[in-house]
Amino acid sequence: MRSVILAEHGSVDQLKVSFTGNNHPLKEDEIRINVKYCALNHLDLWLRKGGTGDKLTLPRVPGSDIAGVIVKKGSAVGYLDIGEAVLLYPGVGCGHCTACLSGQESQCHEFKVVGYNIDGGYSEFITVKAKQVVQIPNDNLEKWAAVPISYITAWNALVTKAKLTSNDTLAIWGATGGLGFAATSIAHGIGARVIGIVGSEEKADFLKRYGFASEIVVRSDSLVKEIRNMTSNKGVDVVLDHVGKQTWSKSLKMLKTGGRLAFCGVTTGTKAETDLRYIFGKQLTITGSWLGNQSDFHEAVGFLRNRPHLLPFIYQVFNLDEVGEAHTLMERGDHIGKILLKV
Numbered sequence: 001m002r003s004v005i006l007a008e009h010g011s012v013d014q015l016k017v018s019f020t021g022n023n024h025p026l027k028e029d030e031i032r033i034n035v036k037y038c039a040l041n042h043l044d045l046w047l048r049k050g051g052t053g054d055k056l057t058l059p060r061v062p063g064s065d066i067a068g069v070i071v072k073k074g075s076a077v078g079y080l081d082i083g084e085a086v087l088l089y090p091g092v093g094c095g096h097c098t099a100c101l102s103g104q105e106s107q108c109h110e111f112k113v114v115g116y117n118i119d120g121g122y123s124e125f126i127t128v129k130a131k132q133v134v135q136i137p138n139d140n141l142e143k144w145a146a147v148p149i150s151y152i153t154a155w156n157a158l159v160t161k162a163k164l165t166s167n168d169t170l171a172i173w174g175a176t177g178g179l180g181f182a183a184t185s186i187a188h189g190i191g192a193r194v195i196g197i198v199g200s201e202e203k204a205d206f207l208k209r210y211g212f213a214s215e216i217v218v219r220s221d222s223l224v225k226e227i228r229n230m231t232s233n234k235g236v237d238v239v240l241d242h243v244g245k246q247t248w249s250k251s252l253k254m255l256k257t258g259g260r261l262a263f264c265g266v267t268t269g270t271k272a273e274t275d276l277r278y279i280f281g282k283q284l285t286i287t288g289s290w291l292g293n294q295s296d297f298h299e300a301v302g303f304l305r306n307r308p309h310l311l312p313f314i315y316q317v318f319n320l321d322e323v324g325e326a327h328t329l330m331e332r333g334d335h336i337g338k339i340l341l342k343v
């Protein structure tokens with residue numbers, strides 16, 4: 001089978017399409033998936049570049065967001081059929097610790113992300129535990145493929161931890177990116193008031209064209225003041241921050257007293273200066289999300305099944321041989337929505 005193998009950290013030149021074997025027998029609880037689409041995430045860039053501080057081993061097949069069709073199943077798999085389209089939960093816990101047994105897999109000390117810590121979906125086939133997948137409609141596979149990392153993380157951050165309701169006002173950084181768009185979609189589906197923060201007028205226009213009637217703010221030096229003016233100087237109930245260093249202090253400032261900061265990413269850096277008075281003075285609650293749990297996965301997929309108009313926006317699809325171009329486009333950061341590999 002054809003797979004993209006990352007043997008060394010570095011530039012896009014390190015992403016090599018190779019032929020690998022796929023003949024090992026299935027365990028009784030496993031399935032083999034013919035990967036149709038795999039969406040890109042910042043995890044893919046971090047894996048390729050290295051230096052994150054995470055324990056990463058190479059060689060590795062990248063790719064965490066995987067949609068495909070079952071081509072083979074183990075003897076104990078009775079509830080999935082060959083030929084069914086499925087979506088993969090891209091996390092693996094040890095299965096026997098307190099966190100795993102209580103449904104908090106992402107808090108397992110041995111938690112691994114598919115395509116980051118173990119081989120992923122930049123490949124024609126992948127073998128996984130049957131319990132990691134859910135059946136999805138055969139149409140819109142490309143959109144479903146872009147769901148897992150972004151929507152599971154957004155669901156865990158906003159719904160499971162921040163307890164977002166229709167009475168809340170939510171500010172979302174990077175509302176047109178993969179995670180930001182997922183958060184915007186979920187919040188609209190819940191009925192919350194959404195203030196989308198974007199980097200350009202072009203991205204603001206995109207949200208309007210896509211049908212989101214939310215209030216949209218283009219980043220500027222007066223951003224916090226604008227948002228406070230939009231909320232009668234009270235601030236917002238919830239901030240979804242997946243950006244990190246550049247946005248952290250602004251996120252704290254734009255929250256109202258008793259507000260909740262849902263934090264789930266560090267795309268602009270890992271170290272930020274904090275004025276601690278904002279946290280105890282405004283009695284803020286800060287929660288962190290690293291992906292999410294299988295329960296978040298199932299809830300998010302169920303939510304989208306009933307609201308297919310909230311599935312991700314696909315910006316561009318590349319073939320497997322064009323993986324370097326796909327990484328370059330994502331690294332540039334001026335795209336809107338998700339980038340896919342058609343495997």
